[in-house]
Amino acid sequence: MSQPATLPRARNAMGRREALSRLGLLSTALLAAGCTPMRIVLRLYPAEFDESQYRDSILRAFVLTVIPGAAQSDPNLIRALIDEDYPLASHSGYLASDLHHSSRSRFGRSFDQLGPDQRTEIVLQAVESGGTTTRLYTGAIFLTQIAYYAGIYDPAAGCRLIGFDGRYRFTGIQATTHPNPDRFLATTLTTTGDPA
Amino acid sequence: MHSIEADVLVIGTGFGAAAPALRLAEAGMRVTAIEKGPHIDPAKDLQQTQDPQYALKYLKSMGGRNLGLTYAEGLGGGSPFYEMVSLRAPSHAFEQTDDLGNRLWPRGVDRASLDPFYDVADQMLRVEQIAPHHVPKSGLVFAMMMKNLGYTCERARYAVQGCFGCGFCVTGCIYSAKQSLLLNYLPMAEAAGARIETDLEAEAIDTLDTAEWVQPHGVIASLPYRYLVRCRRRTGSKEHIQFRAKILILGGGTVGTAKLLLRSRESLSRLSPHVGRNIAFNGSVKTAGLLPPSFPDADMFSGRSHPGVISYQFLDSHGTSITVGKPLPLQVIASARLRLHGDERQPTFWGTPHVELMKQFRHRVIVLGAFGMTPPLGWMSHRGGDRFDLHLDGRDRLERYYKETKGLLHSIMRRNGCRLRHADFVNKEGVPHDDLHFSTAHHVGSCRMSDSKSTGVINSMGEVFDYPGMYVTDGAAIPTSLAVNTAHTILANAERVAVSIVERHSVKREQIVASQLR
Numbered sequence: 001m002s003q004p005a006t007l008p009r010a011r012n013a014m015g016r017r018e019a020l021s022r023l024g025l026l027s028t029a030l031l032a033a034g035c036t037p038m039r040i041v042l043r044l045y046p047a048e049f050d051e052s053q054y055r056d057s058i059l060r061a062f063v064l065t066v067i068p069g070a071a072q073s074d075p076n077l078i079r080a081l082i083d084e085d086y087p088l089a090s091h092s093g094y095l096a097s098d099l100h101h102s103s104r105s106r107f108g109r110s111f112d113q114l115g116p117d118q119r120t121e122i123v124l125q126a127v128e129s130g131g132t133t134t135r136l137y138t139g140a141i142f143l144t145q146i147a148y149y150a151g152i153y154d155p156a157a158g159c160r161l162i163g164f165d166g167r168y169r170f171t172g173i174q175a176t177t178h179p180n181p182d183r184f185l186a187t188t189l190t191t192t193g194d195p196a
Numbered sequence: 197m198h199s200i201e202a203d204v205l206v207i208g209t210g211f212g213a214a215a216p217a218l219r220l221a222e223a224g225m226r227v228t229a230i231e232k233g234p235h236i237d238p239a240k241d242l243q244q245t246q247d248p249q250y251a252l253k254y255l256k257s258m259g260g261r262n263l264g265l266t267y268a269e270g271l272g273g274g275s276p277f278y279e280m281v282s283l284r285a286p287s288h289a290f291e292q293t294d295d296l297g298n299r300l301w302p303r304g305v306d307r308a309s310l311d312p313f314y315d316v317a318d319q320m321l322r323v324e325q326i327a328p329h330h331v332p333k334s335g336l337v338f339a340m341m342m343k344n345l346g347y348t349c350e351r352a353r354y355a356v357q358g359c360f361g362c363g364f365c366v367t368g369c370i371y372s373a374k375q376s377l378l379l380n381y382l383p384m385a386e387a388a389g390a391r392i393e394t395d396l397e398a399e400a401i402d403t404l405d406t407a408e409w410v411q412p413h414g415v416i417a418s419l420p421y422r423y424l425v426r427c428r429r430r431t432g433s434k435e436h437i438q439f440r441a442k443i444l445i446l447g448g449g450t451v452g453t454a455k456l457l458l459r460s461r462e463s464l465s466r467l468s469p470h471v472g473r474n475i476a477f478n479g480s481v482k483t484a485g486l487l488p489p490s491f492p493d494a495d496m497f498s499g500r501s502h503p504g505v506i507s508y509q510f511l512d513s514h515g516t517s518i519t520v521g522k523p524l525p526l527q528v529i530a531s532a533r534l535r536l537h538g539d540e541r542q543p544t545f546w547g548t549p550h551v552e553l554m555k556q557f558r559h560r561v562i563v564l565g566a567f568g569m570t571p572p573l574g575w576m577s578h579r580g581g582d583r584f585d586l587h588l589d590g591r592d593r594l595e596r597y598y599k600e601t602k603g604l605l606h607s608i609m610r611r612n613g614c615r616l617r618h619a620d621f622v623n624k625e626g627v628p629h630d631d632l633h634f635s636t637a638h639h640v641g642s643c644r645m646s647d648s649k650s651t652g653v654i655n656s657m658g659e660v661f662d663y664p665g666m667y668v669t670d671g672a673a674i675p676t677s678l679a680v681n682t683a684h685t686i687l688a689n690a691e692r693v694a695v696s697i698v699e700r701h702s703v704k705r706e707q708i709v710a711s712q713l714r
Contacts, residue, residue: 176498186349
């Protein structure tokens with residue numbers, strides 16, 4: 001997926017003011033300071049990073065950065081990040097936007113066009129930047145790892161990368177143990193469960 | 197509001213609730229048991245998945261800065277999801293004392309007095325020691341590590357029949373091999389006449405003005421209705437239901453029972469100030485290492501989820517039992533950021549170095565875990581409504597315990613040639629705990645039994661001080677950490693209390709014991 005020819009346009013400013021007015025409790029000082037939570041809450045990032053193929057392409061590159069070797073063809077690769085059942089869904093547009101702007105600023109290219117080392121550098125910098133950005137990125141990494149390693153969207157498949165077989169297929173008890181188990185077992189201390 | 201009368205209202209359907217529900221129904225009492233969580237049919241509802249959304253349907257948590265408690269909400273309480281480990285608490289556990297040297301368990305309750313009830317629990321749950329040829333590979337590797345150092349190790353006991361080691365014990369056994377309460381106590385209670393309702397939450401307890409506040413003796417028919425329990429349906433119409441009960445059994449778990457009593461404190465003004473305090477938590481310490489080539493495959497992803505073995509080698513010297521953790525992938529990555537000691541590559545907990553470790557996880561990693569007799573230093577506070585906070589005191593003592601225990605586990609690893617892994621445990625948002633933190637499903641003691649109201653909430657027979665006919669029979673009653681999994685002791689104690697209730701209400705002890713052993 002190639003990046004847009006121009007940077008996506010900003011959201012409607014009136015919409016932001018209306019949102020502020022409705023929320024009431026938010027201070028304009030926080031907004032002026034570019035406070036990340038406010039930017040997420042008020043969606044102060046280009047609209048194209050919400051629910052677009054471009055966003056998906058960036059998130060896909062993010063997952064492959066967190067888990068090098070993950071199957072690129074996996075249809076569930078970024079699903080956890082945009083699944084409404086998980087908290088990242090409402091932040092995924094901002095996450096994609098932040099990755100895009102960081103990579104443009106540092107390497108002059110979109111995040112999904114960077115090589116693995118450059119992508120790692122971008123994510124590492126975000127993780128170490130502190131405050132809300134760190135929380136957002138560590139949360140996204142955490143969710144990505146759970147979803148991929150545990151195979152949460154395809155329980156039958158598991159995760160081939162780490163040898164997790166997923167749903168049980170009958171192999172028998174002998175496949176779960178070693179032959180001649182007595183050679184492993186140590187001396188016992190109690191026959192009653194009471195070593196006193 | 198719908199109103200129902202019952203001789204006995206049992207709140208909860210887990211290990212602490214199921215035995216009283218069965219025994220009192222067998223004794224001819226009109227028993228109703230209510231469960232906050234959903235009905236569970238093992239064949240239809242349980243799944244072999246690591247999806248957090250599935251787990252969160254049944255497994256809940258309460259978190260504080262230094263302590264996290266996990267518990268189950270659903271028919272059978274924790275029994276559909278536990279690891280089937282059915283160990284008796286060692287005698288040491290019953291002899292723990294407070295800072296003044298006073299024994300924490302009440303007079304007359306110790307391992308010997310519980311043994312007959314452990315026998316009953318063993319029989320009901322068909323508990324057996326695992327056969328050597330069923331011990332999972334990870335357990336055998338752990339046993340080999342202990343053997344190499346001249347230490348002892350025991351094959352553990354489990355409530356299971358016909359297990360073939362699918363490994364999904366903690367998401368619920370879909371083959372009904374695990375002898376959860378769904379297969380024994382609960383259907384037997386229903387067969388004996390008990391009524392069981394799910395998706396019904398007890399919100400508050402009140403006393404009835406007509407009650408005579410004397411010790412209730414005599415047959416159940418002669419007892420007054422003493423307690424009013426207001427409940428709310430959690431599904432559908434969310435209707436309100438109130439129960440009038442002569443005997444009230446609180447068996448909603450260490451967290452649930454304490455919350456209910458704290459919410460009801462205004463109407464139960466004579467409750468002990470110890471409600472919600474003295475939470476013991478089996479101080480769990482885990483550490484991971486990479487096995488040297490001389491060890492065989494420790495296959496972390498196959499076989500029953502508890503590894504089949506436990507060592508009491510350090511119970512005397514350190515107050516801990518040791519076993520090997522056998523986590524499924526979700527649990528591993530949900531609770532720890534793993535990296536190899538000495539690996540300075542960046543990034544640490546994601547990216548290439550982390551993937552390299554995860555690839556080795558199944559076959560070459562070993563996770564040792566210790567359960568310790570940590571003092572009852574947890575407590576919860578009520579901020580109003582349904583808002584509670586969890587706290588942990590004694591930071592210095594617990595830091596010492598944590599450091600010493602971790603040192604012990606590291607020593608076992610190192611002397612076996614393992615390369616240590618570093619783990620940063622994280623919270624629900626994936627952010628590392630920046631402080632000492634214990635996470636457990638073995639929490640007990642929030643309404644502990646004791647010799648007096650000045651030190652506990654219930655007496656040695658489970659009855660709430662100054663509230664005749666109200667009993668606590670779940671983990672909340674157990675006053676100390678046990679250094680082993682808590683379920684079997686909770687069940688044995690609940691059987692013990694059930695016998696005493698039946699005995700007090702004119703059914704002879706011999707009859708109920710005979711019934712237990714049938």
